[in-house]
Amino acid sequence: MIKLTIDGREVEVEPGTTVLEAASKLGIEVPHYCYHPDIGIDGNCRMCLCEVNGNTNKLAIGCKFPVGEGMDVKTASDAVVKARKGVLEFLLINHPLDCTICDQAGECPLQDYAYRFGPGDSRFREPKRKGPKTVEFSDKVMFDTERCILCTRCTRYFEVVRDSRPIGVENMGGASTITLGPNGPITDPYQMNIIDICPVGALTSRDFRFKQRVWFMDFADTICPGCERGCNITAGAYQGKLLRFTPRRNPEVNKSWMCDDGRLSYKTYNLDERVRGATVAGESVAMDDALDKVVELVGDGSGVAILASTVDTCEELAAIGEFAKLSNIEHIWHGEKSWEGDDFLKLPDATPNTAGAKALGFTNVPDEAPALRGLIVAGDVGVPSRLLESLDFLVLQTPVAGALGEAAVVVLPGRTALEKKGSWMNHDGRRQAVKPALDPGADVPADWEIWRDLASAEWTSFAELLALANASLPEVAAIGTDEYSTIVGPNEQAQHLVIQAAKS
Amino acid sequence: MALKMQSILSARFDKENSYHIDTYRADGGYETYLETIKGEKGTPEELVALVKESGLKGRGGAGFSTGMKWSFLPKGTDKPIYLCVNGDESEPGTFKDRQIVEFDPHQLVEGVGITCYAIGAHTAYIYLRCEFALGIRRVKDAIRQAYEAGFFGKDIQGTGFDLDVHVHIGGGAYICGEETSLLNSIEGVRPYPRNKPPFPAVEGLFGDPTIINNVETIANIPHIVKNGAEWYSGFGHPEDPGVRLWCVSGHVNNPGVFEIETGFSLQELIDGPCGGMKNGKKLKAVIPGGSSSKVLMPDEVAQVTMDTPTIRGFDSSLGSAGIIVLDEDTDMVEAVRNLMKFYAHESCGQCTPCREGTPWIVKILNRLCTGKGRQEDMDLLLDLASNIEGRTVCALADGACWPLTSIVKKFRHEFEAKVAAATPVGAS
Numbered sequence: 001m002i003k004l005t006i007d008g009r010e011v012e013v014e015p016g017t018t019v020l021e022a023a024s025k026l027g028i029e030v031p032h033y034c035y036h037p038d039i040g041i042d043g044n045c046r047m048c049l050c051e052v053n054g055n056t057n058k059l060a061i062g063c064k065f066p067v068g069e070g071m072d073v074k075t076a077s078d079a080v081v082k083a084r085k086g087v088l089e090f091l092l093i094n095h096p097l098d099c100t101i102c103d104q105a106g107e108c109p110l111q112d113y114a115y116r117f118g119p120g121d122s123r124f125r126e127p128k129r130k131g132p133k134t135v136e137f138s139d140k141v142m143f144d145t146e147r148c149i150l151c152t153r154c155t156r157y158f159e160v161v162r163d164s165r166p167i168g169v170e171n172m173g174g175a176s177t178i179t180l181g182p183n184g185p186i187t188d189p190y191q192m193n194i195i196d197i198c199p200v201g202a203l204t205s206r207d208f209r210f211k212q213r214v215w216f217m218d219f220a221d222t223i224c225p226g227c228e229r230g231c232n233i234t235a236g237a238y239q240g241k242l243l244r245f246t247p248r249r250n251p252e253v254n255k256s257w258m259c260d261d262g263r264l265s266y267k268t269y270n271l272d273e274r275v276r277g278a279t280v281a282g283e284s285v286a287m288d289d290a291l292d293k294v295v296e297l298v299g300d301g302s303g304v305a306i307l308a309s310t311v312d313t314c315e316e317l318a319a320i321g322e323f324a325k326l327s328n329i330e331h332i333w334h335g336e337k338s339w340e341g342d343d344f345l346k347l348p349d350a351t352p353n354t355a356g357a358k359a360l361g362f363t364n365v366p367d368e369a370p371a372l373r374g375l376i377v378a379g380d381v382g383v384p385s386r387l388l389e390s391l392d393f394l395v396l397q398t399p400v401a402g403a404l405g406e407a408a409v410v411v412l413p414g415r416t417a418l419e420k421k422g423s424w425m426n427h428d429g430r431r432q433a434v435k436p437a438l439d440p441g442a443d444v445p446a447d448w449e450i451w452r453d454l455a456s457a458e459w460t461s462f463a464e465l466l467a468l469a470n471a472s473l474p475e476v477a478a479i480g481t482d483e484y485s486t487i488v489g490p491n492e493q494a495q496h497l498v499i500q501a502a503k504s
Numbered sequence: 505m506a507l508k509m510q511s512i513l514s515a516r517f518d519k520e521n522s523y524h525i526d527t528y529r530a531d532g533g534y535e536t537y538l539e540t541i542k543g544e545k546g547t548p549e550e551l552v553a554l555v556k557e558s559g560l561k562g563r564g565g566a567g568f569s570t571g572m573k574w575s576f577l578p579k580g581t582d583k584p585i586y587l588c589v590n591g592d593e594s595e596p597g598t599f600k601d602r603q604i605v606e607f608d609p610h611q612l613v614e615g616v617g618i619t620c621y622a623i624g625a626h627t628a629y630i631y632l633r634c635e636f637a638l639g640i641r642r643v644k645d646a647i648r649q650a651y652e653a654g655f656f657g658k659d660i661q662g663t664g665f666d667l668d669v670h671v672h673i674g675g676g677a678y679i680c681g682e683e684t685s686l687l688n689s690i691e692g693v694r695p696y697p698r699n700k701p702p703f704p705a706v707e708g709l710f711g712d713p714t715i716i717n718n719v720e721t722i723a724n725i726p727h728i729v730k731n732g733a734e735w736y737s738g739f740g741h742p743e744d745p746g747v748r749l750w751c752v753s754g755h756v757n758n759p760g761v762f763e764i765e766t767g768f769s770l771q772e773l774i775d776g777p778c779g780g781m782k783n784g785k786k787l788k789a790v791i792p793g794g795s796s797s798k799v800l801m802p803d804e805v806a807q808v809t810m811d812t813p814t815i816r817g818f819d820s821s822l823g824s825a826g827i828i829v830l831d832e833d834t835d836m837v838e839a840v841r842n843l844m845k846f847y848a849h850e851s852c853g854q855c856t857p858c859r860e861g862t863p864w865i866v867k868i869l870n871r872l873c874t875g876k877g878r879q880e881d882m883d884l885l886l887d888l889a890s891n892i893e894g895r896t897v898c899a900l901a902d903g904a905c906w907p908l909t910s911i912v913k914k915f916r917h918e919f920e921a922k923v924a925a926a927t928p929v930g931a932s
Contacts, residue, residue, distance in 0.1 A: 043699040044854045046895055058894045064699050086891025090860035123884055126867040150853065169694060169853070172677065174863035176853030 004071040019050050019073055020062035030075055031084065031113050033199045034151040035063035038255040039160050045151050046087050047113065051077045059083055081117075088118035094129040094174070095200075096146040104201030106214040110149065129174060137167065138186040140206055140260060141195060145177045148202035154178060154194040161257065162188055162344075178202075190344060192260045196246050205244065207264060212238045220437035221248055223424055225311055225417035226262035227341070228349040230426030233258060235266065235418055235437035242266040242418060242437060253430065259346045261339075269418040269438070274399050276443040279411045287445070291454050293410050297374055297393045301328030305372050307387065308362060309379025310334050310351035312447060313422030313434055315462070317353070317360045318469035319451035320378050326455045331370070334362035335381030347427055352417070356425035359473055377404070379414055379447065397450060399440075413444040421446065421462070423469075423476050431476045505809060507768035507776060510739070510747045513723055514763040517607040523642045525649040528610035534655060536730040537617040541665045545729055551622035555725065557733035559745040563600075564590055564681070564718030565794060565824040566899070567812060574623050576705035577713050586714040587620050587628040588690065589722050591643075592674050592681035594633060595794035596846060597826030600749035601719035603761050605632065605639030608723070609646035615722035616669055617655060618729050623715050626666045630719075631686050633674045644671050678850035682898045683716040684708075685852065696854040697898035720749055741767030741811035748822075750810070754829035755782045767811040774805070774829060785831035789914070793823025795843050796903025798910035820910075836915040837922055840908055841869035847904035857892040858901035864888060865908065877923040885912050 001012045006023050013022045018041075020030045033045035041064045048062035053072050056079035074080060092114060099105045131145035150169070155178065158164045166186040170179040180186070195203045217236045224231040224245060231254035236244045245266045247258040278290030285293075298304050306329055308320050317334075324332050334357035341348035369387055376395040377383055383404060388394070396404055397412040399419075405411055418437045425431045448465055459465055516522040516531065528534070539545050546554065556571025577585060589612070593601040604612055616628045630647075632640050647669050650656050658666050672690050674680045680689045684698035687709045708714025724746070728736045737745040750762045750773070757779030764773070770790065774780065781787055787802045792810070798820040800808060808818050815822055830839065848862035865888055868881050889905040896902075912919060 041699075043897060044696075044856070046856050049895060061699065066701075083891065083895055086888075086895065087856050090856050090864075090891070093860055093864060123880075124864065125878070126864065126871070129863075149856070150859065171853070172679075173848060173851035173853045174859055176859065 002067050002069050004067050004069070004073060006073045007075055013067055015067075017067050018063060019052070019060065019065045019067060020048055022067050023050075023062065023073070023075055028075055030062040031109075031117055032063055033109065033113075033149060034153060036153055036156075036197055036256070038249070038251075038257070039153060039156045039197070042152060042156060045149065047084065049080055049083045049087070050075050051080050084113075084117045085119040088114050089122055089124075091149050092118070092122060093124040093126075094146070095149070096128070096133075096144075098147070101210075102147065102201035103204045103209045103214075104147075104198075108201060109199040131177065135180075136185065137180060137203070138191060140192055141186060142204050142206050142209060143178060144202050144204070147200050148178055149200055150176055150178070151199060152178075153197045153199070154203060157194050157197060158188070161193075162190060164188060166191075189260050189342065189346075190257060192263050193247065193257045197256065208244045211243050217243065218437070220418075220435045222418070222435045222437060223352060223426075223432050224258055224262045224265070225352045225424075226259070226265050226350065227339070227345075227347045228352060228354055228427040229254065229345050229347050230352055230424060230430065230432050231258040231262060231345060232432070233262075237437050240438055241270050253426070253428075253432075254345055257345060259342075259344070261346065266418075269416045271399060271416065274440070274444070275396075275401050275405075275411055275413040276441075277413065281409060282406075287412075287450075288453075290410050290412060291450070294376070294395050294412075294454060295327075297395065297409065298327050298329065298376075301330060303371070303373030304329045304376065305331035305333060305369075305374075305387070306376045306378055307333045307335055307365065307381060307383060308357065309381035310336075310349075310354045310357045311381075311417050312353065312357075312379040313420050314353065314356040314360065314425060314431065314473055315422035315465050315469045316379070316420070316447045316451065317357055317362060318472075319448045319455070319457070319465055321360055321362075322457055322468065323451045323455035326457065329376075331372075332362050333365045334358070335379075335383075336364065337382060349427070352426065353424040355427060355429055356423070356431070356473065359425060360469070361472075377408075378451075380416065397447065399444075412450055413440075414447055414450075415440060415444060419444070422448070422466075423473075425473065429474060431474050433476050505741065505765075505767040505769075507772045508740075508765040509777070510763045510765060512727055512747055512763065513604065513608070513611065513720065513749055514761070515608075516611075517603055522607045523609050523646065525610055525646065525653060528608070528614075533610055533726075534614050534617075534650075534653070536726045537614045537621075537655065538661060540618045540621050540729060541660055541663045543663075545618075548622050548624055551618070551729065554733050555622070555728060558728045558736040559733075560721065560724055560728060560736060561744065561746070561812075562718055563720035563724075563748065563825070564683075565595060565796065567822060570717060570721055573705065573717070574619075574715055576703065577623060577715065578706060581713055583712040584627065585623055585625040586709040586712060587616065587623060587625040588683075588686060588709060588714060588716045589616060589628065589630040589719055590681060590683060590686055590716055591630055591632040591636070591639070591719045592678075592686060593636075593719070593824075594678040594681050594850075595796060595824045595826055596843065597751060597753050597791065597828040598794045598824040599751050599753075600761050600825060602636060602639055603749065604719050604723050605636060605643050607642075609639070609643045610650070611723045611726065612643065612719055613646045613650050613669065615725040617650075617667060618725050619715070619717065619722055620667050621665060622725075625715070626668065628667065628669045629672050629690055629709070630669065631672045631674060631680070631690065633680075634676050640671065640673060647671065677852070678846075679852040679898075679900060682900060685898070686716060687714065696852055697900075699897055740765035741809070741813070744812040748825050750825045750827055752778050752827045752829065754827075755785060755831035755834070756780065756829050757782050764810075767809050767814075770800070770808050770810055770827070771806045773810070773827070778829070781829070781831055783831075785833060787829065788832045788834050789830045789836065789911075791826075791828040791830070791907060793821045794826035795828070795846065795907055796899075797821045797823040798906045799914060801914055836911055836918045837869065837872055840911040841866070841873055843907050844869055844904065847900065851900060851904075855896040855901065857895045858904070861888055861892040862901070862904055865904075872919060872922045872926075875922075875925065875927045877919070877926045879923055881923065882912055882916055882919050885909075 032048040034042040049059035050062040051074040135143040232248040232250040339350040396408040685695040689695040853859040893905040
């Protein structure tokens with residue numbers, strides 16, 4: 001172990017640790033743009049300059065400089081403060097300062113560092129450099145040359161993470177710019193990650209741009225429902241409508257990345273029409289009456305099956321299992337949904353909780369299903385037509401009833417993946433916390449409450465349900481521990497500030 | 505110390521067919537190389553020690569001890585070791601390597617052979633700027649002739665020593681003269697300078713241990729190995745010994761390349777071999793070591809001797825030995841604007857301070873030179889330089905700041921005169 005002093009405080013770290021990493025261990029932030037923990041070190045932005053052993057002539061870059069025994073590092077000495085001011089003044093002289101119409105505003109490390117470490121003024125009296133502001137890198141990504149600070153995170157993302165070079169740096173010196181390669185628009189299915197890691201508003205999402213100022217939005221740290229990888233995400237919404245998903249760093253699951261399909265899947269959770277309140281035979285009824293009807297239909301439970309969605313949380317599935325047990329329902333099955341996976345993050349199982357369902361005793365629908373008297377469909381799930389053949393009754397509990405709604409005797413409301421609270425277990429057996437980004441309103445109660453009331457269970461609170469689920473599942477994986485949260489890119493940090501501001 | 509001209513590196517420059525292997529071999533060329541690879545000149549370790557003892561310093565500009573640089577290679581590595589010869593001579597005011605590659609390429613090629621043996625390299629790249637059209641041809645011819653003579657290839661002369669020498673041609677960027685940019689250029693990637701450490705001796709070309717030496721440095725090697733360390737360290741100033749090719753340009757009657765032992769008087773060079781100031785004008789300033797060195801005033805020129813310890817006392821440097829002489833009619837603001845346009849143009853754009861700072865400086869100087877100067881511009885220029893110097897990956901930015909700050913400080917009155925003559929904003 002190596003012992004060194006940073007800003008007068010001692011710290012002990014592994015050999016090979018960088019000054020920036022060692023400082024973050026002490027909670028000291030060394031500002032940086034080009035360094036990103038999941039792309040690596042480049043050393044071009046010169047924002048992380050630190051003073052090492054009193055050498056003010058040549059400051060060291062904290063992102064790359066390795067720690068040494070007895071080293072004395074200063075991250076805020078006079079020389080460092082002046083150098084940072086210098087770098088920020090340089091970065092801003094040709095920057096368009098169009099924060100008023102920039103989508104990055106509010107979660108922009110250039111704004112944040114300029115505010116915290118910048119000179120507060122500019123001595124630049126010359127005309128600014130002009131450049132194209134709407135360069136179409138693809139149908140998903142727009143590039144603004146004027147806002148770019150040439151940190152090259154985007155080009156290095158493709159090189160390091162995707163082993164490709166669809167974009168690169170063109171020209172020299174002040175004329176340098178990021179440019180598309182000779183093969184035309186970017187086609188990579190993970191290209192939108194460059195938007196998040198861009199520390200300024202140079203790369204914007206053509207889907208999200210100009211839709212909303214981030215400080216008016218609500219954010220929820222949750223999990224992408226797109227597949228059983230369980231990428232950690234932040235869901236952003238405005239007035240009950242989802243506007244975007246962005247990846248949230250988790251080194252053990254998705255690092256800082258997610259696929260474009262998952263990212264853009266937010267749209268499917270903005271429902272124009274949905275089941276609100278309960279209906280029996282097409283007539284709106286009170287929820288309690290509808291539940292009484294279900295109990296009556298289930299009867300002694302013989303010949304009845306429950307088909308549950310693997311979008312349902314572990315807790316909801318535990319509640320369903322409890323209902324099935326108390327009602328002597330014979331079969332508890334889980335649904336299936338797949339898409340084409342790839343060799344990076346996207347897995348073929350297009351639902352987030354198949355592992356959780358299996359752990360709670362749900363099985364695949366057998367190829368030769370027994371003749372059923374009744375079927376209860378729980379959640380958003382495709383129903384194999386062979387199950388519908390001999391039914392006396394069908395109960396649907398779902399956000400959107402669709403064509404099956406007409407065949408159902410009872411239709412109960414359900415919450416979407418982005419309205420749920422609980423946990424999902426990913427393909428690795430990692431149980432991750434799921435938080436609601438939207439509140440569908442009182443006429444769409446939480447799914448687990450419906451199952452609780454149906455089962456007339458002894459437990460009543462979510463905490464009790466959680467204890468029930470925990471009995472047969474691993475603990476919910478910790479996220480946002482110190483280990484993950486201290487070394488984050490500026491984008492993530494900015495986002496946390498926004499989240500705090502939005503909540504306070 | 506008296507000015508002592510020499511004819512070692514430049515011995516064949518004026519001979520007919522000086523670049524042909526026959527001319528070179530008639531003077532005993534390649535004998536030292538052949539003796540070296542047969543082990544007659546000592547072990548590789550002894551050769552490195554010899555070069556260290558000779559006091560030879562890098563002739564590219566930084567002036568680091570050549571033997572010391574070689575000794576930084578990791579011992580007993582199982583990785584290949586590379587030699588890269590830096591012939592990207594682009595420093596304004598510098599044109600000595602060009603003389604070597606055009607008029608005595610075999611001297612360089614023999615130096616490459618001996619150096620590779622000394623450092624354990626079996627592959628060498630000679631990196632030449634593309635503008636050296638003639639030099640490229642001559643070096644390629646020289647390498648071909650050396651192969652034909654059986655000096656390169658596999659198991660050379662039955663010694664078991666293998667060596668292949670390649671020429672790599674640059675694309676025209678000044679930054680490729682920065683040694684790690686040069687490596688990136690050879691590798692075929694964008695030639696951004698690399699962060700150090702790791703230094704190239706540990707992790708260089710293709711990630712392997714690499715020595716990068718200037719053309720003139722390598723051209724010295726055959727002479728040093730042939731004549732010994734003491735012979736070489738006996739030349740010139742005892743603390744910075746040797747013979748160098750000095751490039752004189754500017755307002756003198758007889759500009760050109762002069763081979764002189766270190767430690768001579770700069771004034772004597774101007775008045776003597778250079779034939780004095782052109783048109784009998786008075787001296788205004790000298791940029792002594794290529795454009796990236798700090799300017800000297802006439803009284804400093806009168807006192808300084810051309811060796812590292814002495815010129816350091818005048819807060820300047822020998823750099824690449826490109827001596828630019830400026831007479832009394834020179835507009836120093838225009839002169840520094842010209843230089844800064846060069847640096848802004850040649851900045852690779854990797855580091856924020858250099859990429860953004862050098863064009864800003866040019867914009868300020870453009871204003872000063874077009875009647876739009878402001879009183880605060882001089883202090884602003886100095887402060888911008890302080891935010892660039894020592895804040896970047898490579899020394900290009902430092903090299904840009906040194907002439908700027910020294911000229912602003914020493915010729916501030918010329919800047920002030922421009923400001924005083926400026927048209928006030930709004931006046932027409």
